[in-house]
Amino acid sequence: MNILNRVDKDCCGCAACMNSCPVSCITMKPDSEGFLYPSVDETACINCKKCEKVCPVLKGRQVDNKPKAYLVRHRSKGMRASSTSGGFFVAAAEYVIKQGGCVFGVGFDENFCVRHSFIENTGDIRRFNRSKYVQSEVGLSYRKVKEFLDNGRMVLFSGTPCQVEGLLNYLGRDYDRLLTMDIICKGVPSPKFWRKYLNWHKKRSGKDIKEVRFREKTYGYGSTTMRVIYSDGSEYDEPYDVDPMLQFYSKEMISRPSCHNCKVKGKHRRSSFTAGDYWYVSGAAPEMDDGIGVSQVLVNDEKAAAAFEEIRKRLDVAELDFDNDSAINGGMMVSSAVASPRRDEMFADLDKMSVHGLQKKYFPSTFKLKNRIKRQIRPIMYKTGILKIYKRRMRKKQSEGR
Ligand SMILES: Cc1cc2nc3c(=O)[nH]c(=O)nc-3n(C[C@H](O)[C@H](O)[C@H](O)COP(=O)(O)OP(=O)(O)OC[C@H]3O[C@@H](n4cnc5c(N)ncnc54)[C@H](O)[C@@H]3O)c2cc1C
Known part of the structure; x- marks a missing residue:
């Protein structure tokens, strides 16, 4: 029984096993969702069990500190x-x-x-x-x-x-x-979903990507915004409930x-x-x-x-x-975040559907007129200072409501 059989889907992909192997018989290989798992060359393995001794999942931990x-x-x-x-x-x-x-x-x-x-x-x-x-x-x-x-x-x-x-x-x-x-x-999130997302950008813009910022702060710290800067300097800016990468991540699907x-x-x-x-x-x-x-x-x-x-x-x-x-x-x-009940369904669709198709299936409200208008007025609210006042009030309310 090798390390992967022992940890199975509890494997966190930290690669401590690969780093520790004295005969380098462990490599990290992607599964169908694009996450890396150890793959052991059984013919080279000397059964020293070092990989199991360093595995955070198998080893467990005891910490007695006063942070x-x-x-x-x-x-x-x-x-x-x-x-x-x-x-x-x-x-x-x-x-x-x-x-x-x-x-x-x-x-x-x-x-x-x-x-x-x-x-x-x-x-x-x-x-x-x-x-x-x-x-x-x-x-x-x-x-x-x-x-x-x-x-x-x-x-x-x-x-x-x-x-x-x-x-x-x-x-x-x-x-x-x-x-x-x-x-x-x-x-x-899944590196495979990420790759698909990057290709979606290249296809829809016809441009290469120069920079990606997952949490651009132009609209403030509390307004998580995905910004992608293309090779010609033009920008894509969408909030977390519209951008597919942030949307599928925040809803625990990837x-x-x-x-x-x-x-x-x-x-x-x-x-x-x-x-x-x-x-x-x-x-x-x-x-x-x-x-x-x-x-x-x-x-x-x-x-x-x-x-x-x-x-x-x-x-x-x-x-x-x-x-x-x-x-x-x-x-x-x-606490661990709870997986969406549609997570497996989404990964089954990943190879078959486009990013746009996935979004239409799992988040159809993204395309509703009401939400499109909200996106259009956000820059205006930002430029006039209304967004800043609104965000400050929201943060204050959050503090008081705890
Ligand atoms: C995948 C992920 C999930 C997170 N979830 C939460 C959360 O639920 N709640 C919360 O309060 N904070 C969360 N954070 C932490 C938060 O987003 C900031 O990274 C953290 O507050 C540090 O911010 P900073 O301003 O000090 O530095 P920044 O400069 O923004 O932080 C960058 C640091 O994060 C590390 N980093 C960047 N990407 C990754 C990655 N993919 N994997 C490992 N390390 C990475 C960099 O090496 C660097 O040390 C998460 C971060 C990541 C990467």
Whole structure:
């Protein structure tokens, strides 16, 4: 029985097994939904079981820590505008690189595949900036992290909770010079759906894609907008309830199966930092609510706390009460999102239907006149300042209604 038989659909695709295999007999291969799973070359396998020992799903975890919770925002408005939340990642990456370290994170490759890689210059931080709502391919990054650490370099590794667990299991011991940042994670969407979505863009526009921003903030932090910039500089801008990638993701139709039964989430984590969004800023720290975004950060251990003392020099910071679940916006921190009952049906349709066809079948209201008008007036509301006032009121209401 190999590792895949043991974990089956609980496999989170973190690739710790592939990284740990001493004879490199494990590769990660896509299934029919486009998610990567380990494939074992049984003829080369020496049955050492290292892959099982590092697997976050099989290993489980026990964490006994006393995290501190903060609301933070990067002091540079520009950095914050180009970050998903409040720009904590940028501040942490700047700090580590200034110490001579390197930073592992998730960016696009030249074909817009979502992958882990590393950077060593502050000028490259923008490559990892912004959430990419697609499961990233870790490749052999954990081996590279170990190589840097063994050579005495400082490393910041950022990723989903399962990827950070995978790395820590792979390393097998603590390193003074390692910091990790996991995200509060709703789930990771299918790379196959993503590829289909990119092709849809190319076909409908007749242009190549230059840039993708999943959470463009032009209309404010709370107005999740997909922006695709084409090769000629023209732009596609659609809100989360119209853009197909964000629509299928938000309605839980395209996340990895294991995300609906996540084994590594929790309030207590082995990462140094946990970062996520924070929607109740107008209640918790109204002075930090300028509509450009804030991050909620858990500082999970003493090593992280020491680093945070330096990182916070780049941040505005307010304390949150870790023991109060609603104060720390704990929903996706601990619970798995429930899969749509139509998820399997959608994946069965994926190879047969166009993106437009899928949208017409699963979200017909997208094309209703009422919704089309709403989309037309949004830029006008934005330009006249009405959208800003409306969003601020909504955020205030959200804070009060908790
Ligand atoms: C798939 C996904 C789901 C998320 N779900 C939630 C949620 O439900 N609730 C919530 O509060 N926050 C969620 N987040 C986290 C949130 O979107 C921000 O990433 C986080 O708040 C950090 O923002 P920032 O402003 O500090 O930095 P940014 O610069 O925006 O963050 C970028 C960081 O995210 C990492 N990253 C980007 N894409 C990926 C990816 N595909 N896989 C792994 N790491 C990635 C980068 O390496 C970098 O460290 C999610 C993020 C992702 C990628």
